[in-house]
Amino acid sequence: MKVYLVGGAVRDSLLGLPVTEKDWVVVGAxxxxxxxxxxRPVGKDFPVFLHPDTQEEYALARTERKSGHGYGGFTFHAASDVSLEEDLIRRDLTINAMARSEGGEVVDPFHGKIDLKARLLRHVSPAFAEDPLRVLRVARFAARYHWLGFRVADDTLTLMRQLSDSGELDYLVPERVWKETSRALMEPAPQVFFQVLHACGALEKLFPELAALDGVPQPEAHHPEVDTLVHQWLCLEMAAKLKLPLTARYAVLCHDLGKAKTPQAEWPRHIAHEIRSARLSRTLSKRLRVPRDAADTAALVAEYHTHCHRALELKPQTVWKLFKALDVIRRPERLEDFLGACEADARGRGRTGFEDRDYPQANYLLGAAQALQCVDVAALRAQGIEGPALGDAIEKARIQAITTFKQQELNP
Structure with a gap:
């Protein structure tokens, strides 16, 4: 019985990056x-075990054979006679198909170290094209290691394009697409994930609402990048720079989807695109089975992001309507996600200076929301106000609190 450290732990240690988790392969057992x-056995499809002390996963070396559609359409064979190389050849990328022995020797039958040095994401074997999930995984790795200069190898991109054209992507279950997407959104360069999908034809299949933005123009005065899909890349890049949480990053992804539905006769203006964007974001969220909090926040950002950009001009009554839509009294954390997504939109523009400019709207709305806490609901009840009249009184008091705050901000 021989034990090897495999996969990401070997890859990242060779890159000089922190190793966050370890996977092991056992040969001859x-x-x-x-x-x-x-x-302790935990694997359902093939033998995987948890180490009694570290609780790390140890999998028996295995082979696989295509037996159906989708990423689950494989038959696995795990036995003591399966070699390490047979196990490694079934992996997706050469940089993930290396192993390290207990003595520290790197086993690299598919030249992963060469591709690490060349900064290439290259498939191990033609069997790569049998698993549609690998299209998403490669795109995610491209987003993770973009800052190091990695790119997808041309021949691998060709196989990804073949997978996109084959119809295999249709067999990916929504939950798995969302899992890969949510992980990609939190990578250092989330825009690269979608750019790679676009390059291989997968964006049109998995995210048609996003792909439809390609070539849709916007007013150059506000959008020097003009192209709406390019604006989308810039916004996602800014979301990562702002270190926004997943919910806000997903909202950034959805915020302008409605511009694809603007009649061409109205280009480059996009009147009422906010409502269309909210509707399309819900369509996308429902199809991918996005968690409710992320789906709701995305729809709200889509519908109200221009309100946020004009916050300093809005009447207190309109600010209160915005707060009611966001449910800031019960969900104050949602406001921060909303503001973060809106700031990424405002600063994700294709000209030097846009990315560094201030976004005072965020501090203004945060302050206005804080002012609502000064409204003493108990005092209103103590005056004997009840029922609908109490609701009206609370709303009036909150609008007055926003009004007072705004006056203080404008006339400090």
Missing amino acids: TPAEMEANGF
């Missing part, structure tokens, strides 16, 4: 031998 050594 049977399930009975693993259990006899105290390992």
Whole structure:
């Protein structure tokens, strides 16, 4: 029985990056031998065990054979006679198909170290094209390592394009697409994930609402980048620079989807695109089964992001309507996600200076929301106000609090 460290831990250690988790492959062992050594079985499709002390995963070396559609359409074979190289060849990228022995020797049958040095994401074998999930995984790795100069190898991109054209992407379940997307959105360069999908034809299949923005023009005075899809890339890049949480980054992804539905006769203006964007964001969220909080925040950002950009000009009554839509009294954390997404939109523009400019609207709305806390609801009840009259009184008091705050901000 031989044990090897495999996958991401080997890759990242060779890149000089922190290793966050470790996966192990065991060659020459049977399930009975693993259990006899105290390992606890947890694998459903093939033998995977948890180490009795570290709780890290140890998988028996295995091979796989295509037996159906989608990323789950494989038959696995795990036995003591499966070699390490047979296990590694089924992996997606050469940089993920390396192993390290217990003695520290790197086993690299598919030249992963060469591709690490060349900063290439290259498939291990033609079997890559059998698993549609790998299209998303490669795009995600491109987003993760973009800052190091990595790119997808041309021949790998060709296989990804073949997968996109084959119809295999249709067999990906929504939950898995969302899992990969949510992880990609939190990578250092989330825009690269979608750019790679666009380059191989997968964006049109998985995110048609986003792909439809390609070539849609915007007013150059406000959008020097003009193209709406390019604006989308810039906004996602800014969302990462602002270190926004997942909910806000997903909202950035959805905020301008409605511009694809603007009649061409109205270009480059996009009147009422906010409502269309909110509707399309909900369509996308429903299809991908996005968690409710992220889906709701995305729809709200889509519908009200221009309100945020004009916050300093809005009447207190309109600010209160915005706060009611965001449910800031019960969900104050949602306001921060909303403001973060709006700031990424405002600063994600294609000209030097836009990305560094201030966004005072955020501090203004945060202050206005804080002013609402000064409204003493108990005091209103103590005056004997009840029922609908109490609701009216609370709303009036809150609008007055926003009014007072605005006057103080304008005339400090």
